[in-house]
Amino acid sequence: MVEVLDLKFKELITSEEIQARVDDISDKLNERFADKKPIFLGILNGSFLFIADIFKKLSIPCEVSFLKIHSYQNTESTGKMKELIGLNQPIEGRHVVILEDIVDTGRTLDFLMKTLEIHNPASISVATLLHKPEAMQVPIKLDYVGFEIQNQFVVGYGLDYNGYGRNSSSILIKVDD
Ligand SMILES: O=P(O)(O)OC[C@H]1O[C@H](OP(=O)(O)OP(=O)(O)O)[C@H](O)[C@@H]1O
Numbered sequence: 018m019v020e021v022l023d024l025k026f027k028e029l030i031t032s033e034e035i036q037a038r039v040d041d042i043s044d045k046l047n048e049r050f051a052d053k054k055p056i057f058l059g060i061l062n063g064s065f066l067f068i069a070d071i072f073k074k075l076s077i078p079c080e081v082s083f084l085k086i087h088s089y090q091n092t093e094s095t096g097k098m099k100e101l102i103g104l105n106q107p108i109e110g111r112h113v114v115i116l117e118d119i120v121d122t123g124r125t126l127d128f129l130m131k132t133l134e135i136h137n138p139a140s141i142s143v144a145t146l147l148h149k150p151e152a153m154q155v156p157i158k159l160d161y162v163g164f165e166i167q168n169q170f171v172v173g174y175g176l177d178y179n180g181y182g183r184n185s186s187s188i189l190i191k192v193d194d
């Protein structure tokens with residue numbers, strides 16, 4: 018059992034399992050975007066380790082940029098998207114690949130897609146490490162999913178509980194008291 022602030026967690030996905038899925042997704046991205054010079058948009062904060070691990074495995078000409086959007090407080094979405102760092106690079110005509118740590122309700126991604134579409138990119142694809150299918154409230158096509166998980170709060174590998182727990186190399190799931 019691992020304690021993060023006042024909550025208890027147990028290991029759900031090991032570091033080795035994460036790295037195997039990162040390798041697989043990177044291979045697919047290398048193949049799909051080989052001659053497309055894509056721009057990867059990492060959504061901070063939670064995705065910083067996933068972005069770094071994926072990006073190291075890309076062998077194609079590509080760029081990376083970052084957006085910072087925040088909506089979670091404690092273990093729940095506030096439903097209010099705060100765009101803390103916005104798009105600072107033109108994406109018109111570019112193939113954009115969003116890198117997310119988790120798609121839960123889908124509201125962050127919905128907000129993001131609508132924001133990006135205004136700029137007329139050639140395409141928008143989504144790669145997420147984690148997906149909670151049961152929690153989805155907005156239907157969005159996910160192109161690359163590392164793991165489908167149950168509808169329970171998780172931390173680790175970049176994901177936090179009120180700022181803490183991001184430094185676990187594995188994904189930890191909340192245990193009920
Ligand atoms: O599908 P949703 O229900 O919208 O949830 C997904 C979002 O929640 C997390 O961000 P968070 O608001 O926790 O910000 P952080 O990454 O800075 O911790 C995560 O990084 C996603 O961006």
Ligand SMILES: Nc1nc2[nH]cnc2c(=O)[nH]1
Pocket residue numbers: 089119120121122169170171172176177178
């Ligand atoms: N840390 C964390 N952030 C999230 N954002 C959306 N779902 C989650 C979750 O389960 N854990």
